[in-house]
Amino acid sequence: MKAVVIDEDNRPQWQDFETAVANADEVLIKVHATAINRADLMQRQGVYPPPPGASPILGLECAGEVVAVGENCSRLNVGDRVCALLAGGGYAQFASAHEGSVLPIPDGLSFVEAASLPEVFATAWLNLFMEANLQPGEKVILHAGASGVGTAAIQLCRSFGSATFITAGSDEKIRSCIELGADAGFNRHQGSFLEKAKEFAGDGGVNVVLDPVGGAYLKENLKLLALNGRLVLIGLMGGARAEIDLAALMMKRIRVIGSTLRARPTSEKAQVMNQLFEKVWPKIESGEIRPIIDATFPIEKVVEAHDLVSSDATLGKVVLSVT
Numbered sequence: 001m002k003a004v005v006i007d008e009d010n011r012p013q014w015q016d017f018e019t020a021v022a023n024a025d026e027v028l029i030k031v032h033a034t035a036i037n038r039a040d041l042m043q044r045q046g047v048y049p050p051p052p053g054a055s056p057i058l059g060l061e062c063a064g065e066v067v068a069v070g071e072n073c074s075r076l077n078v079g080d081r082v083c084a085l086l087a088g089g090g091y092a093q094f095a096s097a098h099e100g101s102v103l104p105i106p107d108g109l110s111f112v113e114a115a116s117l118p119e120v121f122a123t124a125w126l127n128l129f130m131e132a133n134l135q136p137g138e139k140v141i142l143h144a145g146a147s148g149v150g151t152a153a154i155q156l157c158r159s160f161g162s163a164t165f166i167t168a169g170s171d172e173k174i175r176s177c178i179e180l181g182a183d184a185g186f187n188r189h190q191g192s193f194l195e196k197a198k199e200f201a202g203d204g205g206v207n208v209v210l211d212p213v214g215g216a217y218l219k220e221n222l223k224l225l226a227l228n229g230r231l232v233l234i235g236l237m238g239g240a241r242a243e244i245d246l247a248a249l250m251m252k253r254i255r256v257i258g259s260t261l262r263a264r265p266t267s268e269k270a271q272v273m274n275q276l277f278e279k280v281w282p283k284i285e286s287g288e289i290r291p292i293i294d295a296t297f298p299i300e301k302v303v304e305a306h307d308l309v310s311s312d313a314t315l316g317k318v319v320l321s322v323t
């Protein structure tokens with residue numbers, strides 16, 4: 001098969017690679033589309049290695065057709081149109097996926113649209129509803145609101161009854177996030193978001209913060225959280241170190257939760273995917289929640305696609321089509 005292989009200069013090349021095989025618990029997918037995640041850029045630079053046992057090829061999600069089914073699989077059949085969460089291997093013509101990480105493509109969606117769903121919706125669902133136990137009526141801050149994860153999270157919060165405040169890198173992105181369902185936002189290049197977020201939080205504070213920024217935002221996040229607030233840390237784009245006010249943490253009974261999806265056991269990923277299928281897929285099929293795709297590139301143009309994601313100019317996902 002062909003796959004994106006990273007050369008010695010960290011340049012991705014679309015070239016021959018050993019064809020993926022499915023083990024007994026996996027299905028083999030002929031990939032029609034895959035999508036870019038921020039983690040791919042880090043893996044390409046050599047700072048985010050794949051977990052043990054995962055494919056060395058980039059790509060945390062794909063959409064395509066099932067072409068082979070492992071002997072322990074019971075739910076999927078050859079010919080099924082599916083999308084899958086992967087621990088790696090999506091940037092290729094074939095990818096293997098644990099059956100529990102694979103869902104049918106929601107009715108009415110193309111392969112390109114379906115490829116944009118698994119990683120960001122699984123991340124947003126896992127961290128808002130499973131880790132932070134978000135309840136209807138609770139208030140949420142979403143940092144990097146215009147990211148793939150952010151645009152999924154805005155839509156989930158709107159749909160499940162939570163008001164959101166987002167941060168993003170331009171006024172235009174903030175307008176787009178508000179159109180998607182956010183209630184207010186702040187341009188991160190115009191200073192601290194604290195005062196604007198306080199207007200949103202009101203006297204009570206916010207209940208949940210979903211934060212891929214880390215160190216640079218910790219102090220403000222803790223100030224904004226309400227009694228029993230939850231801060232879910234999913235990324236470190238703003239650094240891994242910060243001073244923490246333990247008194248605020250203790251007095252407000254705040255929980256700080258660190259969370260990654262990729263390295264979790266397949267059983268935990270299957271729980272997330274099952275919940276997505278039950279609670280979110282019907283909303284995608286009805287059009288209430290939709291894939292947000294900024295651009296699509298043929299996979300041979302992966303370098304241009306990565307450059308676009310690195311530029312921080314995107315809203316939602318960048319998808320790679322595979323022929």
Ligand SMILES: NC(=O)c1ccc[n+]([C@@H]2O[C@H](COP(=O)([O-])OP(=O)(O)OC[C@H]3O[C@@H](n4cnc5c(N)ncnc54)[C@H](OP(=O)(O)O)[C@@H]3O)[C@@H](O)[C@H]2O)c1
Pocket residue numbers: 036037038039119120123144145146147148149150167168169170173188212213233234235236237238259260261262309311312313314316317
């Ligand atoms: N823990 C997990 O399991 C998990 C899973 C998936 C993703 N993530 C994390 O979630 C984040 C979003 O991922 P994604 O793939 O959806 O990203 P993405 O679509 O590539 O968007 C990332 C956005 O973050 C903003 N940003 C960049 N540098 C920043 C900084 N220093 N401070 C604040 N904002 C910054 C930029 O938007 P603006 O310029 O508009 O702010 C950029 O467009 C990443 O940090 C990723 O590692 C974590």
